Amino acid sequence: MKRSRIRMWLLGGLALALALMTACSNTNPSGSGGAEGGEKPLDIRIMTLYYTPEPPGKDNVIVKEVEKRTNTKLDITWVSPNSYGDKVNVTLASGDIPDLMLLDNPFTPQVRTMVEQGAFWDITDYIKDYPNLSKYPEESWVNTKQADGRNYGVPRVRPVEGGGFIYLRKDWIDKLGLQVPATTDELYTVLKAFVEQDPDGNGQKDTIGYAGFVDQQGMALLGQLQNVFTGANGDWKLVDGKLVNVNVLPEMREALVWLSNAYKEKLLPEDLAVLKNTQAKDLLKAGRAGGFQDTVEAAWEPTQELRKTNPEADFLPLVSLNGYVNRDSGYFGIYAIPKSVPEEKMKKLLAFLDYGASDEGHELAWYGLPGVHHTVEDGIYVMTEQAEKDIVAQQAFGQIFGKYDKYQRAYRVGMPKDVLERNKRIIDERAEVSVPDVAVGLFSDTDVKVGAELRKKIQDMKTKVILGKEPIEAWDAFVWQLKKDPDLLKITEEMNAAYQKRNSGS
Template sequence: MKSIKKTTVVCTASLLTLSLLSACAGKTDSGTGAAADPASAKPTEINIMTTFFSPEPPDANNSILKEIEKKTNTSLKVSWLSPNNYEEKMNVTLSSGDLPDLMLVLDPFVPVIRKSAQQGAFWDVTDVYKKYPKLADFPKDSWEFTKMEDGKNYGVPRVRPTEGGGFPYVRKDWLDKLGLTVPQTTDELYKVWKAFAQQDPDGNGKADTQAYAAYVAQDSMGSLGWIESAFNQTNGSWKLVNGKLVNINTLPETKEALVFLNKAYQEKLIPEDFAILKATQAKDMMKAGKAGMGSDTPEAAWEPTQELRKTNPQADLQPMVSVNGFTSKDTGFYGMYVINKKVPEAKLKKIMELLDYGASDEAWDLVSYGMKDTHYTEKDGNKVFTELGQKELVTQGAFKQILYKNDKYQRAFRNGMPNDYLERNKKVIDERSKISVPSLAVGLYSETSLTVGPELNKKIQDIKTKVIYGKEPLTAWDDFVKKLQTDADFQKMSKELNDSYQKRVGGAK
């Protein structure tokens, strides 16, 4: 999901993305990079560690997984880990030194990953990926922004579109019932929130609806990050002011955002336990019809819509285009896959073939629709899912964490979505692309941020959460900002970031 801002500068915000899955040994086919192995060749076993965002992960007998293995002559042993504790499990795995062949890294610029790369834990694929047509066709920025400070790529980006990232979606049917329109500004947004919380939008005669299913992380504003962005008109934690990158936490607009959120909390428009609420729990609130707004990609908004329509056919969660005329542009990646340096070169090639196949149209259609006459039939040009298709394709949110193709509208479509919903999503993405703002700090490097950034992020978020709760007065935020601006590490980090930025734009060093 997800629009999460970090003061850490190494690669502000978005994480990379990669497409993966499948590959055979031998020569590769010019269309997909998949290999054409003799039928008698023994399947290559590949151990994968990744996460999933589906109701449940695929089991080892999932027929789509089996088909991928068959097409690529592989035996895939996948450890599917919950997104709620994936980073923790990844750190434990890295510490053990017993790495899988292929492992998802959510943020390639955290110290533990940089250190592992420097110590030779991962294969350097800087020149390798250029031999695989689909991987080489990823956006240039996907590869450039995932390089370490030595200029090398130690992983394959999980490619994602630059448009259609995490942003709020709203219960359009509730708006219609209350005579309201999709909010365009933060003032209009507040009025909508108040109506959702106080005017019984679900019509059950009870005051049991929440305005927004909000949550934060220990080191970021989580699903409240876009509100800060709307006030600051900035994507990420750094804004260009008079030619210099300035941290948004020192700007008056950030304080305005905290005032807005504190008021919302006091009037019970956001969950009382938003500070400990998890993303999955926030999504459950939307599925249960307990909240009027959530935050996610356009296609992900279909999941709670589909659930709600089982009992309320009129339920409609509409992705929003912008707030205060602002919407963010993503970097084109969301984490990356690292390859264990202990695997031999021959197996490295197999893994790269697998990832290259994963970025192909063939692989994408397989995980989107399954196999013809097994998971779907065609009628009048439309795909009609069979019972098995409906059962096994709920795991899309798992397969598509490792298997993804580069497409502008990838975040518009999800299996089972009606055509009118899909077309509306495409229009939302088109409208966002006209005004979306990129994060200027993506790909920049600051050594200081590696050491002080993580703890600083936690301190910043801690005081923000306390101000929103009302446990600390707004003056406490003012005092914190004054100390922040004079902090030696913060000043050094800011200088390093600006130096890096000037190098990138060709300015003075």
């Protein structure tokens, strides 16, 4: 087995070297010591995000090691997520676009216009030459296609399974003699028991069933509960081959009745219209709430906190409800290459990202150097204090390099192996039934102009119904008007046209 792994590593390195050689350039990013062959390092300007307290500097050990292994000279502009959108807009408008630029939202009107004007390389026909990028899931490529059905950037790959969905206090379920719910009726029974049957055993009726909340623009952390009823991942559902806005479907009415009853019986937070995400998580960590919506591995965060005083505490991510669970898009932004970059260099940039999508490149960026930044215990990476000092993290250079890992959302630092293995099984089971968002990347000019205000109006009525400020009949009257709303009719027409155009171009 070890000899086989070594041979695969050598073959992978040979494939990378061959890909770089075919780029026919005087510069050569190579993991095989290109500098020793006398070739000048390839200069690469990159703009990307960082989520660590401070970004890596030019002399960062990982930056330097990447440069050494790929024979490159990196000039990285690290931007805080708090201002990244503004930085993207300014950079695109300036025309001085770096060689690799992370477009966190590749479907803004500005990006769409620039794609139509030929500002970025169409890489669709090149990807087959890069074995590691080719391993990205189909969704990563399909969901980042522009209106013409072509790809104008390399997806910053993310897993398609394990996204934000419902998780519950399994230890409370067991204590109360209940079963893990598989339907919304069963979920209601469980949440009601969480509120009425003193699951924390403190003799007081002070627990909340589900710590979800809404905001002015949407259903926020009650979103997946809504989707369980509509069976759609997002605002649009395919009905007889046509996209229909879920708010006009009868299943939306059912969802609002369920949520309104849950609020009336105090299964949901009293302040759900103003509750913030951090406040909701505080309820979980304080042992006051029995459920929430988040990624599979994120269920470990409140579990870990509770186990400091209660070793039996356990938040269990559900596989599905009513046969539904969401399937994610497989990406978070794309790395675009401006057309001002010559074709030979463009190919080398793809080779650079291909190395980053290899096992070796991924491990270097995410976990650093073995024995220095991490050890591996029982198949799990254990980070050292030096890793923190050297800013070695997925939140740093891992924003540039990363391979596709189906189980990326199964693990968090400190998680025991039994929880990790359970999370992997949950992800495998979700893959059998998960539902994608059919409208990812579709464009409606009318939605750009009036969509935000329309969504705010729809959410305002939903919130009033959930809080009992309006009866369900008010929703019925609202939907009757919504079906005739000229803006929604135009958005629906444009979304369907975009859907058909993209599919015909794929």
